[in-house]
Amino acid sequence: MTATAPSLFPTLDAIREGGKGKVAAALSAIEANPGPAADLLDKAYAEPKGIALGITGPPGAGKSTMINALIAGWRKAGQTVAVLAVDPSSRASGGALLGDRVRMRSDPEDNGVFIRSVAARNRLGGLADIAYPAAILLRAVYDRVIIESVGVGQSETDITSVSDSVVLCIQPASGDSLQFMKAGIAEIPDIAVVTKADIGAAATRALSDLKGALSLSHRDADVWAPECLSVSVTSGAGLSPLFEAFARHEAWLRDGGRLARLRAVKARDWVETEIASEFGRKGLALAEREFFNDWNNRPFTTIRRAAAEFRVLRTPSHGA
Ligand SMILES: Nc1nc2c(ncn2[C@@H]2O[C@H](COP(=O)(O)OP(=O)(O)OP(=O)(O)O)[C@@H](O)[C@H]2O)c(=O)[nH]1
Ligand SMILES: [Mg+2]
Missing domain, CATH: 3.40.50.300 (P-loop containing nucleotide triphosphate hydrolases)
Known part of the structure; x- marks a missing residue:
């Protein structure tokens, strides 16, 4: 588990109240550290x-x-x-x-x-x-x-x-x-x-x-x-x-309720595409078994968990 510095991301409320400087800073932080941003992004989702x-x-x-x-x-x-x-x-x-x-x-x-x-x-x-x-x-x-x-x-x-x-x-x-x-x-x-x-x-x-x-x-x-x-x-x-x-x-x-239904379909689609493009169809099948129970509440955490697990598995063959 990577330790997450609490100061890395502002809270969603702070971003909402902080004006566009705060929004820009949050997006830069997400770009630099997409993994640790999962909690903030799940809340926004x-x-x-x-x-x-x-x-x-x-x-x-x-x-x-x-x-x-x-x-x-x-x-x-x-x-x-x-x-x-x-x-x-x-x-x-x-x-x-x-x-x-x-x-x-x-x-x-x-x-x-x-x-x-x-x-x-x-x-x-x-x-x-x-x-x-x-x-x-x-x-x-x-x-x-x-x-x-x-x-x-x-x-x-x-x-x-x-x-x-x-x-x-x-x-x-x-x-x-x-x-x-x-x-x-x-x-x-x-x-x-x-x-x-x-x-x-x-x-x-x-x-x-x-x-x-x-x-x-x-x-x-x-x-x-x-x-x-x-x-x-x-x-x-x-x-x-x-x-x-x-x-x-x-x-x-x-x-x-169409909007919520369509968003859920698209979010699922995105999660699957991200995992499949990183870890292939086998990775996706494994991720669906292991990590997808709570995906709709926490799509970004779902990807983060799968990625963390698969990178550990992959490391020896990549030698890094
Ligand atoms: N005559 C006319 N020209 C327009 C209109 N809307 C845009 N243009 C011109 O079309 C050109 C391209 O406009 P943009 O809005 O930059 O087009 P875009 O699709 O965002 O372009 P990219 O981001 O480069 O793909 C500019 O020179 C605009 O001035 C319009 O309603 N009428
Ligand atoms: Mg343009």
Whole structure:
């Protein structure tokens, strides 16, 4: 057992009360010491406050610009907002390159907005390992958590494990809606947005492509029917309907306990994926037998226990 220094992590209450400096420090501590963070993260998992929104789409589709508009709208409505920008360009270096990709600004004086960029480190094109724990912590602190991730191919399915609502952004005349349809991605988004609607006819065409793709993929009556809309942040057109679509999806999620059920499914999925990617399918099967009794109350502790046990078992052959 590793000894955990009690001062390593603030309590969840201290983070909630401490403003964004405290939140930033907590995320850095989690990144540096993911194992010992398990208690804090399990508490955050058990006490969700807000809704997490995943925004995905190809590079340059207008995701960050849209997020700026969402921040403004939600702040005006008195909601607190956190943004986690998953940066794929920094995969090789392992460090988040702030600035050029994160075209979002926030008032440093406003404790109701928190923006952070994290590197997509391990999984090709997927979300950073830190993204899920970070989203869980932010979800316990802020009313809205937005996760921005670049979708390239199939891997944007990863965004669903950290998001209660998934938004796909497509820009007009890019052919992306057809690409997504072919890749089967059309089944993922809860809300699909054609961005830059001020471009005109191409946006109208992209919207009808997208509607076609998504209506094909929707078959089950108890499954959310994806909504398609077009938005221009430049002109403001379509922004109100976008906020209304979020509100409708949230109401649907909160109806009859769906939100808690879906979160549990996604959390289980994440725990299994983490363990399987570290220790393989055999490791996962063993972990499920040995460590999973209490997983839903303590998903992060479950992973920590399995990892600690398996690393001990593995050490001799690795000679470290
Ligand atoms: N005409 C027009 N341009 C837009 C609109 N929204 C975004 N843009 C432009 O599109 C470009 C890309 O916007 P971003 O918001 O940075 O796109 P992104 O999807 O976050 O890009 P990455 O994070 O690099 O993948 C910028 O030059 C924006 O000014 C819009 O509503 N209309
Ligand atoms: Mg961006």
